[in-house]
Amino acid sequence: MASPPMKTEQSFEFGELSPQDAMGSASESSYSPPGAVFGVSPPESSPRGRNNRRRDRPSWVKITYTPYFDGHLWRKYGQKKIKDAEYPRLYFRCSYRGDRQCMASKLLQQKNGDDPPLYEVTYTYEHTCGAPPIPFPDIVAEPPPAASREGLVLRFDSPAGGHGGAAQMMQQHQGQHQSTCRSPFMMLSFGSSCQTHNQQPAFHSDLAEPGTSSSIPNEGLPAPPPANGDGDMFPTWDSFTYDFDSHVHFGDHTRLPYNSNYDCDDF
DNA sequence: TGTATTTGACCTGT
DNA sequence: ACAGGTCAAATACA
Incomplete structure (x- = not known):
């Protein structure tokens, strides 16, 4: 195909992005870590100016089995084969980019061919579209309490969390410490024995009282993502890597690594 | 017919 | 110069 002369302006028109926008509004995002834009100043020059160099864009990395949700x-x-990468890299942008000038984008890089495959997702820019996040619980595999015989605990956390959401918490604790006290509204425990084929998972539903996590009713848990050929069925582990100097690793969404000090002062 | 995805070309940054 | 990122026409799909 003969491409016409390329447009003269690629669309990084975020010159008016305020620090607040860049930091993300806690009410607008359920997953985006505000801390991801540490040290990023609002661009002041033209979209093609040096302040908009790719390397200066706020970005953070998430390792997940469910990059699409x-x-x-x-x-x-876009999609591109990356040198020395076994799998192509997929490029996404916010669906509201056109009508709401939301600059959020992400790129997907499959890391391995496991079942399910593990993906590295690099997010760039906070959502400024204001679109309400699609309710979807964080499903996180956790090591069991030391005293427990359970082999694995899956936490189905409410995105709203009853604390005002992950982003808000991140903002509250940014630069200090993270609260890890979001209460899961459902947990699945799996035994550690090998007799899994006969074993029913134990449901521990501590569904929140009305008005807290009610956006996701008990039986209203989102159906598992369709088997889309990517093996993208269940998320089991997430982590964020913040692109801030020496890549600080946080736990999934708002959670600290397991060996972190827990702090419940949000209650 | 409108919208989303695919894909090759072009642009940008290193 | 090269690799990665983005655009937009072509194509697929609902």
């Missing part, structure tokens, strides 16, 4: 609507706009 993060609560926002994305439109794929």
